[in-house]
């Protein structure tokens with residue numbers, strides 16, 4: 001007896017299976033013909049995937065686009081300045097309201113686990129309090145992991161160090177940092193060392209905004225990998241952005257990547273934001289501002305696509321759709337072979353789940369019963385179409401439905417409805 005069966009779906013590996021769900025767990029997979037069940041979701045011919053995971057977001061700033069004004073230069077630095085103006089005037093209640101609205105978008109898109117940085121450079125820590133409240137409010141359907149993020153610099157901002165420690169004491173999950181924003185390279189390196197030591201002492205994960213710059217000499221990822229190894233943090237550390245690696249000397253990178261692989265440091269590029277913000281000081285040729293994704297993967301480094309921003313001081317667009325993120329990443333990193341396109345889907349699902357350390361994630365007996373039914377035949381088609389989320393299940397419950405996106409054609413002599421699914425035979 002199951003509470004719910006998802007019938008006939010195609011899994012990302014191409015096999016088909018019914019998925020039997022009891023309470024919040026997957027309790028059977030395979031042919032479940034004639035089994036007793038409460039509810040049936042017919043997924044025949046549709047892709048059934050584990051939920052999307054976003055490893056890099058800013059939930060305290062989201063949906064604030066235009067407040068108090070628009071980012072005129074489109075640069076990272078003006079965005080940071082603008083956020084500095086906004087965070088003085090925004091209330092805790094505003095932040096909670098906007099974050100919850102975003103979480104509704106995310107849930108409807110099958111995005112059910114989010115790692116969000118929360119700014120700790122504010123003596124009131126109202127953003128931290130707001131995000132802890134949101135984490136609690138959404139926990140029934142979204143796993144929200146919070147990173148203590150000293151936006152204005154762990155050392156550069158006079159009270160950031162104390163406030164970051166307070167945020168961790170309040171229950172923030174992960175240690176963040178921003179070494180390239182410190183005043184000197186030496187301060188940046190020192191911040192990486194101290195923040196990793198704090199994580200090691202508290203048994204926490206680390207995720208730093210690292211080398212989000214076009215400066216080829218911004219090399220804090222080297223220190224992050226070194227400290228990871230020294231402190232035994234392998235598999236628990238991620239470097240977000242790493243855009244400077246795009247511009248680094250090739251010989252240096254040939255030494256850096258094996259160090260990252262040895263240290264088990266993951267990388268989180270954010271293609272929508274990186275392509276938008278980086279290269280702004282260039283004339284032509286203009287750099288793409290994305291880190292070396294395929295080169296890292298070739299070394300065995302885990303790389304996950306992150307979203308970073310939706311409608312905030314840094315980015316005016318966005319819909320909480322991780323397939324948009326994968327689509328952009330695929331283009332900017334030129335991941336065009338079938339294997340690479342397929343990998344882009346994994347980079348917003350299973351690989352991101354690994355970075356967050358999610359337990360019991362996936363489609364197998366014993367896993368948490370969270371999944372998405374997509375209007376697509378396979379993962380590549382899901383990326384191509386940014387396919388509709390026909391059904392979203394979280395922890396055993398159906399939480400969202402979207403109708404298929406077929407258009408009606410009004411052309412004489414042509415069939416009446418347009419189907420954009422077009423799988424390889």
Ligand SMILES: [Zn+2]
Pocket residue numbers: 056057058117209308
């Ligand atoms: Zn960020």
